[in-house]
Amino acid sequence: MKKRFQLSTPTKYAINAFLAAVLLVGGTMLYNSGLLNRASKAVLIQCGIYSILAVSLNICTGYLGQLPLGHAGFMAVGAYVGAIFWKATVSWPAGLTILLGLLIAGLAAAVFGIIIGIPALRLKGDYLAIITLGFGEIIRIAIINLDGITGGTPGLLNVPKYSTFLLTFACLVATIFITHNVVHSRHGRAILSIRGNEIASESCGINLTYYKVFAFALSAFLAGVAGAVYAGFQGSLFPKSFDFMASINILVMVVLGGMGSMTGSVIAATVLTALPSLMQALSSYRMVIYSLLLIVVMIFKPSGLMGTKDISVSRFIEKLVNGELFKSRKKEGQEHE
Amino acid sequence: MSEKLRPLGPKGFVPERDLDKIPVLETHHLGIDFGGLTAVNEFEITIGRTEITGLIGPNGAGKTTVFNLLTNVYKPTRGNILLDGVSTAGKSTAQLCRMGIARTFQNIRLFKDMSVIDNILVGLHHEMDYTLPEAILRLPRYWRGEKIARNRAMELLGIFHMQDLAETPAGSLPYGAQRRLEILRALATNPSILLLDEPAAGMNPSETAELMENIRRIRDTFQIAVLLIEHDMSLVMGICEGIAVLNFGQIIAKGTPEEIRSNPTVIEAYLGKQQEV
Numbered sequence: 001m002k003k004r005f006q007l008s009t010p011t012k013y014a015i016n017a018f019l020a021a022v023l024l025v026g027g028t029m030l031y032n033s034g035l036l037n038r039a040s041k042a043v044l045i046q047c048g049i050y051s052i053l054a055v056s057l058n059i060c061t062g063y064l065g066q067l068p069l070g071h072a073g074f075m076a077v078g079a080y081v082g083a084i085f086w087k088a089t090v091s092w093p094a095g096l097t098i099l100l101g102l103l104i105a106g107l108a109a110a111v112f113g114i115i116i117g118i119p120a121l122r123l124k125g126d127y128l129a130i131i132t133l134g135f136g137e138i139i140r141i142a143i144i145n146l147d148g149i150t151g152g153t154p155g156l157l158n159v160p161k162y163s164t165f166l167l168t169f170a171c172l173v174a175t176i177f178i179t180h181n182v183v184h185s186r187h188g189r190a191i192l193s194i195r196g197n198e199i200a201s202e203s204c205g206i207n208l209t210y211y212k213v214f215a216f217a218l219s220a221f222l223a224g225v226a227g228a229v230y231a232g233f234q235g236s237l238f239p240k241s242f243d244f245m246a247s248i249n250i251l252v253m254v255v256l257g258g259m260g261s262m263t264g265s266v267i268a269a270t271v272l273t274a275l276p277s278l279m280q281a282l283s284s285y286r287m288v289i290y291s292l293l294l295i296v297v298m299i300f301k302p303s304g305l306m307g308t309k310d311i312s313v314s315r316f317i318e319k320l321v322n323g324e325l326f327k328s329r330k331k332e333g334q335e336h337e
Numbered sequence: 338m339s340e341k342l343r344p345l346g347p348k349g350f351v352p353e354r355d356l357d358k359i360p361v362l363e364t365h366h367l368g369i370d371f372g373g374l375t376a377v378n379e380f381e382i383t384i385g386r387t388e389i390t391g392l393i394g395p396n397g398a399g400k401t402t403v404f405n406l407l408t409n410v411y412k413p414t415r416g417n418i419l420l421d422g423v424s425t426a427g428k429s430t431a432q433l434c435r436m437g438i439a440r441t442f443q444n445i446r447l448f449k450d451m452s453v454i455d456n457i458l459v460g461l462h463h464e465m466d467y468t469l470p471e472a473i474l475r476l477p478r479y480w481r482g483e484k485i486a487r488n489r490a491m492e493l494l495g496i497f498h499m500q501d502l503a504e505t506p507a508g509s510l511p512y513g514a515q516r517r518l519e520i521l522r523a524l525a526t527n528p529s530i531l532l533l534d535e536p537a538a539g540m541n542p543s544e545t546a547e548l549m550e551n552i553r554r555i556r557d558t559f560q561i562a563v564l565l566i567e568h569d570m571s572l573v574m575g576i577c578e579g580i581a582v583l584n585f586g587q588i589i590a591k592g593t594p595e596e597i598r599s600n601p602t603v604i605e606a607y608l609g610k611q612q613e614v
Contacts, residue, residue: 185467186482205463208431
């Protein structure tokens with residue numbers, strides 16, 4: 001029998017690095033070329049931000065199998081911490097302060113993730129959903145009331161606008177890179193095994209609490225980073241942007257894309273962010289179309305657009321060379337878009 | 338280590354070859370109540386290092402409850418358990434796994450949407466020692482750890498000739514293969530005692546015979562003890578060196594297969610009392 005053609009690991013990495021570079025460089029050139037108007041640019045950045053959020057929530061929902069409803073809370077922590085840090089350090093060199101800001105925002109959200117995760121993850125299903133929902137609201141109310149620091153309801157204004165196309169999508173690529181590498185390691189398998197069967201997982205020596213809290217914290221960290229990028233993009237923050245509906249929005253993206261598929265999360269986040277602005281003319285029917293879309297997907301593909309599958313160009317090339325492309329399951333595309 | 342020879346008394350039937358070693362598992366006055374119901378009481382057993390022991394009894398006798406007690410899924414109300422001479426009180430199920438106790442489940446609990454090899458790799462979790470940052474940055478220790486673990490997983494799959502199924506989702510395996518995979522996943526945790534909960538359930542006689550051979554081979558290769566719950570008497574009588582019979586949460590008989598087969602109390606528990614005419 002002929003040996004199946006396979007790409008070596010370094011080649012796969014080179015392909016993915018190349019694609020990421022094409023995305024970042026090509027995207028930046030397009031972004032600065034003047035072909036896009038202000039509104040499309042804003043939509044593009046938002047697609048990136050929501051993709052990070054969806055991928056990060058997917059760690060909890062898709063891989064760990066829990067249903068947290070307070071993701072916007074973590075995003076808010078990251079956004080405000082990042083914004084306040086950036087406002088305080090405007091005089092610093094931009095590169096340093098941007099990176100530090102993202103890191104601090106992520107860490108702050110992760111700390112909240114751990115604090116809320118330890119008690120919340122003792123509960124399951126709807127109870128976890130309710131406690132995280134409550135947490136999200138607590139964060140929002142706290143932001144409103146801490147108006148000395150956060151600006152309260154009138155908002156936190158004049159945040160330095162650091163978020164360029166490059167920064168946003170570099171964060172997205174990093175998020176996908178980190179998530180992918182964590183999931184395909186012993187730590188990721190531990191998380192996946194918890195989704196599969198908690199009792200069996202524990203019998204295999206997996207420390208349930210540790211890995212649940214870890215997944216929660218990682219998810220929160222990435223949401224915090226996304227929040228900071230959001231702050232640097234908007235230039236001003238208002239508590240009402242982080243309400244319950246924001247959490248639901250992100251959850252819908254994850255469910256629609258497929259729980260356990262990063263590609264699905266990115267596609268769904270892009271579609272659901274771009275769609276409303278493309279349908280300006282139909283704005284009064286927007287929510288109807290939105291709901292219909294969800295219903296249709298849930299009827300015909302309850303596991304979401306991508307199920308648990310991820311797309312990989314390397315696998316695509318392997319199949320192409322092996323001539324299996326149209327024999328087995330259908331098309332594959334690109335990992336980083 | 339110099340261990341004293343333990344007096345066995347009426348508690349055990351440790352085979353001769355294990356006599357001068359410290360027993361792998363020992364329980365004293367083990368019992369659990371659920372509310373007012375005493376599910377298991379005064380459960381005493383001693384298992385030698387390489388012994389194959391059977392735990393039998395009618396339905397509802399408390400056999401699976403014993404397994405749950407031994408793995409601390411339930412916390413015992415009374416008594417204590419010694420694993421390799423160390424008390425397991427206050428340890429979590431995950432910690433007990435690392436101390437050397439592994440199990441399978443009566444109703445199969447595989448990670449269904451993970452591949453066969455990934456299921457085993459979960460069992461090998463603690464055999465890999467790379468840290469999280471090493472995994473994220475894909476440093477050499479990650480590749481080395483993964484490679485060793487994968488080779489080990491393939492070796493384990495070889496026991497049941499399942500190498501070709503490595504990338505199949507575990508949930509799509511036929512029933513018998515799922516049971517075998519569960520045994521392999523338990524073995525992957527490098528146990529000193531393996532608890533099998535009805536390993537032959539749903540298997541046909543030829544599969545059962547093969548399983549029997551494999552359990553014996555696993556014991557010989559890995560030099561571990563096996564405690565199994567089983568209703569298939571051909572399997573129990575065929576491979577077990579010692580048998581404990583449980584009824585209403587109490588051990589009613591202990592001994593070699595021959596002794597158990599002719600024990601009137603056991604016959605009574607299974608078939609009921611013969612009416613005096």
